Amino acid sequence: MKTMTKAFSFQKLVIRLLLPFIVLALTVNTASAVTPDSNDAFVYAISAFDGQVYRSSFAPANTETIYLMAGENNVLSSKKTEVYFWPLTQTYNADWLAQNDFVDGTLEILQGNKVIQTLQQQPYVIQYDSVDPVATRNLAYGDDADAAYENFLQQRKDYQDRQSQYTMDYQAYSDEVSRIVSEANGEPLTTADFPSEPETVPDFTLYSTEITNGFVFALPAGDYSIRLRLPDGSIQDGSEKGLVVFTQLRQAISYKVIPAERWTAPDYAQEPDGVIYAPNNSTLYLVPYMEYEYNQQAYQRMIDPQETESRADQRMWVSFDPYSGGQMIVLKNGTADQAFDAVAYYVSQSSSSGLGYDIELFDGSQSSTPSFTGYRLDLTAQNPRYQIALRNADGSIIKGSERQVRVLNTYMSQPLYAVAFLPLLAGFIVIISRRASVKKIKIEG
Amino acid sequence: MKKHFASNSATTIQAFFRSALAVQTRNSNSTLYSAGIYLATFLGLLAATLVLNNNLQATTKNMLFISQQPLFLPLLISVSFLALLLAVMASINVSRERDRGTLEVLVYGPVNEATFLFGVFIGYLKIYLEMLLIILVWANLVTWLLHLAFSLKILVMLLSSVLMAAALIAFGILTAVLGGKARTALVFFFVIVLVLGGIQIADQIVTILLQASDSASNSMIFLRNALMTLSSGIQWISPYSQFTLMMDGIADSIWRTYFVHLAIMLVQTLALIIGGIKIFERKGVRG
Numbered sequence: 001m002k003t004m005t006k007a008f009s010f011q012k013l014v015i016r017l018l019l020p021f022i023v024l025a026l027t028v029n030t031a032s033a034v035t036p037d038s039n040d041a042f043v044y045a046i047s048a049f050d051g052q053v054y055r056s057s058f059a060p061a062n063t064e065t066i067y068l069m070a071g072e073n074n075v076l077s078s079k080k081t082e083v084y085f086w087p088l089t090q091t092y093n094a095d096w097l098a099q100n101d102f103v104d105g106t107l108e109i110l111q112g113n114k115v116i117q118t119l120q121q122q123p124y125v126i127q128y129d130s131v132d133p134v135a136t137r138n139l140a141y142g143d144d145a146d147a148a149y150e151n152f153l154q155q156r157k158d159y160q161d162r163q164s165q166y167t168m169d170y171q172a173y174s175d176e177v178s179r180i181v182s183e184a185n186g187e188p189l190t191t192a193d194f195p196s197e198p199e200t201v202p203d204f205t206l207y208s209t210e211i212t213n214g215f216v217f218a219l220p221a222g223d224y225s226i227r228l229r230l231p232d233g234s235i236q237d238g239s240e241k242g243l244v245v246f247t248q249l250r251q252a253i254s255y256k257v258i259p260a261e262r263w264t265a266p267d268y269a270q271e272p273d274g275v276i277y278a279p280n281n282s283t284l285y286l287v288p289y290m291e292y293e294y295n296q297q298a299y300q301r302m303i304d305p306q307e308t309e310s311r312a313d314q315r316m317w318v319s320f321d322p323y324s325g326g327q328m329i330v331l332k333n334g335t336a337d338q339a340f341d342a343v344a345y346y347v348s349q350s351s352s353s354g355l356g357y358d359i360e361l362f363d364g365s366q367s368s369t370p371s372f373t374g375y376r377l378d379l380t381a382q383n384p385r386y387q388i389a390l391r392n393a394d395g396s397i398i399k400g401s402e403r404q405v406r407v408l409n410t411y412m413s414q415p416l417y418a419v420a421f422l423p424l425l426a427g428f429i430v431i432i433s434r435r436a437s438v439k440k441i442k443i444e445g
Numbered sequence: 446m447k448k449h450f451a452s453n454s455a456t457t458i459q460a461f462f463r464s465a466l467a468v469q470t471r472n473s474n475s476t477l478y479s480a481g482i483y484l485a486t487f488l489g490l491l492a493a494t495l496v497l498n499n500n501l502q503a504t505t506k507n508m509l510f511i512s513q514q515p516l517f518l519p520l521l522i523s524v525s526f527l528a529l530l531l532a533v534m535a536s537i538n539v540s541r542e543r544d545r546g547t548l549e550v551l552v553y554g555p556v557n558e559a560t561f562l563f564g565v566f567i568g569y570l571k572i573y574l575e576m577l578l579i580i581l582v583w584a585n586l587v588t589w590l591l592h593l594a595f596s597l598k599i600l601v602m603l604l605s606s607v608l609m610a611a612a613l614i615a616f617g618i619l620t621a622v623l624g625g626k627a628r629t630a631l632v633f634f635f636v637i638v639l640v641l642g643g644i645q646i647a648d649q650i651v652t653i654l655l656q657a658s659d660s661a662s663n664s665m666i667f668l669r670n671a672l673m674t675l676s677s678g679i680q681w682i683s684p685y686s687q688f689t690l691m692m693d694g695i696a697d698s699i700w701r702t703y704f705v706h707l708a709i710m711l712v713q714t715l716a717l718i719i720g721g722i723k724i725f726e727r728k729g730v731r732g
Contacts, residue, residue, distance in 0.1 A: 087666045088655060259508035269511045273698070275594045277510040284509070313702040314693065384592060409592045410505045413498050419586050420490040423579050427483025434478045 038084035038095055042238045047075040047126060048302050052134045052320055054126045059305045060092040065242035067302040070221040073139050075124055077214040078103040078228045091306045105228045105236060107215040119215040125149050127208040134321060141216045152208040159204040169198035221247040246298040252400020253390055254291040254319045257284055263347055263357040270317040272400045277408035278379050287374035288323040288390055326390040328375040344370035379407045464555045468564025473571045486576045489526040490583055493519030513696050516584055516599055525685060527576055528610035532617030535569045539621035540630040558725040562618055566718055573610040577603055598695050605691050608710040612684035615717035622725045641679050648672035684710060
């Protein structure tokens with residue numbers, strides 16, 4: 001009975017604790033849904049170069065500042081569209097399908113109160129191959145835009161023609177195979193009796209935006225402001241915004257770290273003073289990447305102008321292309337002790353068990369391309385700590401490529417708990433010695 | 446005349462510190478020679494050990510652990526716990542002295558309101574520093590046991606935590622002065638801490654609830670916006686938030702951020718302790 005009462009009061013306690021959350025959850029589910037109201041508004045459509053590719057975003061009226069990368073071509077387009085507020089994300093969204101009209105005018109870029117550039121809208125296209133968007137990205141503008149778009153259309157037409165031809169060839173091939181089989185009348189056939197299958201057409205991976213108009217410009221790092229001057233000489237309402245053009249703060253090397261036993265769960269060592277820990281007797285593969293450090297707020301708001309969580313006093317590392325051509329060195333007392341080149345590896349499904357992967361040296365027989373190219377490190381009791389770095393072709397160490405790789409003593413759980421008793425031990429010593437010294441005090445008289 | 450004035454000022458300052466040091470010794474010795482503070486430090490380090498052990502388990506499972514400062518979070522837990530406890534102790538100490546009337550006896554001597562509060566403040570800060578020494582030894586032992594990379598930033602972080610402790614102790618003293626009786630002072634202390642912490646937790650819960658739902662009521666959105674605004678305001682007055690921002694600065698070596706928040710915490714501590722003294726002087730030792 002006593003136990004039941006206890007259980008009952010415990011239930012009551014749990015219900016009391018959870019009640020506010022349940023009420024909150026019910027409020028969320030049962031209350032009427034918010035239907036956003038949209039209205040016609042002036043915005044800047046942005047195609048910002050993020051260091052690798054072009055990212056699309058837009059700056060509605062409440063976005064006071066646009067962030068762009070220095071020294072790279074970026075595009076702003078002055079547009080009128082349907083804008084609605086989406087309460088869940090606390091952001092304004094654009095309904096480009098409902099309205100997507102150009103606003104004619106010239107873009108004025110100011111530094112202080114002085115107009116330093118006046119730009120006219122010009123046609124542009126952004127193109128890339130989806131197999132390798134970073135290496136193939138292309139912003140073509142002005143007269144080049146038409147040529148680039150024509151080239152894209154021609155390539156797409158060629159692909160469609162090849163695809164049609166392949167379909168016809170394959171149909172002919174299928175008919176021929178059916179004919180051979182029916183004429184054989186049950187006689188055994190060999191592969192030599194059949195025609196060769198037509199080659200498949202590689203996928204069309206080129207992407208292009210349609211030709212559209214925008215203001216294409218590249219600026220050095222600094223604080224600017226922009227405004228759109230309309231053909232009648234007036235300034236477009238809502239077009240005056242701040243423009244922060246930023247550049248990288250530091251350059252370093254980041255490492256994608258792949259544990260041999262966890263190929264599917266790599267992690268990234270981006271901070272130059274970060275330490276890579278792994279259990280004893282483990283093997284790690286390190287793939288280096290170029291990385292750049294940016295002001296956190298500038299970079300995040302370049303990607304999403306309405307973002308509000310980033311901080312202006314913080315920085316962030318962004319990894320870009322894999323770094324190839326370097327040599328990894330193991331440092332001992334600041335000098336190179338060992339050096340080794342990057343090796344190509346191929347990852348295959350493990351044949352020994354149902355699950356898991358094997359990382360093997362790439363020899364070209366398994367696939368046309370390796371799974372990754374990197375450096376292998378074995379952590380053992382004899383080699384529990386590495387100080388690694390990458391060396392250039394000229395022999396100099398690449399700044400920001402140094403990392404510590406250490407064995408983490410994962411078996412030390414119990415001693416770790418024992419160390420937590422240190423304050424109790426110290427307290428015991430202090431209190432006992434205090435009592436001993438108090439006992440020694442003799443009161444005379 | 447000028448010389449006489451200067452000599453008088455020096456004597457007053459000397460007397461102030463002498464009295465404050467006497468109060469400090471009395472308070473810190475009584476805490477230092479009792480088991481409670483060691484038990485509290487042990488509990489803080491036990492919580493830190495749980496976090497570290499969790500990292501060890503995760504490393505065993507994932508075969509990898511990448512971190513700039515693996516000891517920062519465990520240390521943050523243990524120093525925050527210790528600082529909060531000392532703030533509560535300082536609050537109880539001040540209000541009890543007044544409840545029992547011992548403070549009234551003290552002020553007949555060379556101790557006044559300012560020297561008493563300042564003495565209590567530096568007394569608990571001294572205990573924090575002594576416990577910090579144990580935490581520093583613990584951090585080095587753990588670094589050696591787990592084969593972590595040694596980092597001077599741990600030392601910088603621990604030394605910076607003294608400011609968080611100072612701000613919290615000063616806050617504890619202020620609540621004692623405002624609350625009067627020990628029970629009221631404790632209620633003041635915990636209500637303020639729970640409201641400040643609760644708003645930040647509620648902000649996170651409501652944000653998660655909103656993100657998880659397909660639709661939301663206007664009242665929920667209003668609640669989330671209100672909590673978000675309050676939360677960002679609290680960040681500037683909460684010593685814990687300021688300390689975590691300082692830690693970000695230390696971890697990423699952004700020293701400007703570090704010094705900005707260090708200055709904010711210094712101003713906070715000074716404002717709290719001077720505010721406490723002024724209110725105490727106005728209210729008097731009998732309340």
